Amino acid sequence: MMPAVTRRILFPAALLVAVAASAQAPAGPQAPQPGTQQQRPEKDEAQIRVRVDLVTTPVTVRDAAGHQVYDLNGSEFRVFDNNVEQKIERFEMGGVPLSVVIVLESSSRVEPLLENVRRTGIVFTQTVIGESGEAAVLAVDDTVELLQDFTDNHDTIERKFRQLRMGTSGLRLYDALGRAVEMLTTRSPDRRRVIIAVSEATDTASTIPLGEVLRQAQLHNVTIYGAGLSTTAAKLRSDSKSTGAPAATPPGIMGRPGPPGTVQTPGTEATQHGNINLIALAKILVERGTSVVADNSLEVAAAATGGMHSGGFKDSALERAISEIGGELHSQYLVSYRPAGVAAGGYHEIEIRVRRPNLRVRARPGYYLPADAGSGKD
DSSP, X not given: OOOOEEEEOOOTTOOOOOOOOOTTXXXXXXXXXXXXXXXXXXXXXXXXXXXXXOXXXXXXXXXXXXXXXXXXXXXXXXXXXXXXXXXXXXXXXSOOOEXXXXXXXXXXXXXXGHHHHHHTXXXXXXXXXXXXXXXXXXXXXXXXXXXXXXXXXXXXXXXXXXXXXXXXXXOOHHHHHHHHHHHHTTSOTTSEEXXXXXXXXXXXXXXXXXXHXXXXXHHTTEEEEEEEOOHHHHHHHHHHHXXXXXXXXXXXXXXXXXXXXXXXOTTGGGTEETTEEHHHHHHHHHHHTOOOOSTTHHHXXXXXXXXXXXXXXXXXXXXXXHHHHHHHHTTOEEEEEOOXXXXXXXXXXXXXXXXXXXXXXXXXXXXXXXXXXXXXOO
């Protein structure tokens, strides 16, 4: 078993972290239950203790046409940690209750789209949260505001969507994602921890680097999904009221081209942004704890945590994106293993393979541990 290690970080409300073995834990190293005591070092910097026992990652499998595949069994999966094949300890499909933080952009830059966003509350409650889930709602512009703490009451959640009001012109997206991660650390490790951001991807004023947010999301088993808004779409919507200008793209189609030779679907940009490999970029950000992206930050966040990003110009595209996210969350495979034969410190790449041919697999690509974590083995 990998030994416990200690390092100093500068992340708001850093918590004492221990990866707990849990049959239904969400992806990544596990956070402790609320109330864990910790010692405060000099200069009042928080300490973090990291110990990897069980790694669990959600896995989405699709066929060549982009349809999810539901009939795989555990013997058809193989998992690798830093290129070393691991023994799968637990395998299951769906059924884990969700804890979701919904991040809604309220910036004045997307004012023409806000009414459509308000109408998606019922889509979230019916297709994402479901009967066993719970959700909290954050609004973000130049500030991050808690509109609703965790609740399983669908009417309350939908009412908060209807009450969403336009804010200022800025967007502290990374700060909102960081607060969402922190909120999710209070939820039971027996629940899937998920962030869904209905927002643009360009941050304007955050104090937390995206890389640090993603590092904490990986350690706390949080999967990030993006349902993109666009200032271009907002401007077209505003202009069309007076000029009747047509939309720039058909319904549900992204506003920029995908990789050459590919059909663009909601899952396409989970790994590619034009010619940029998002997983490779995410790894750099997580290792360095920095921010070096601009208009593709939500795609990077999704790629780093095993989520998905989609968006479009038409009203129906946003609703379809949320519905697809919900369908995926409730039907993913969960694969768990105890890392063996690999050094503890540094970035651990996770690779999931299936034995059945012609299938595409998407999972959380890895997790980061301090470089001084040691080299213990199970």
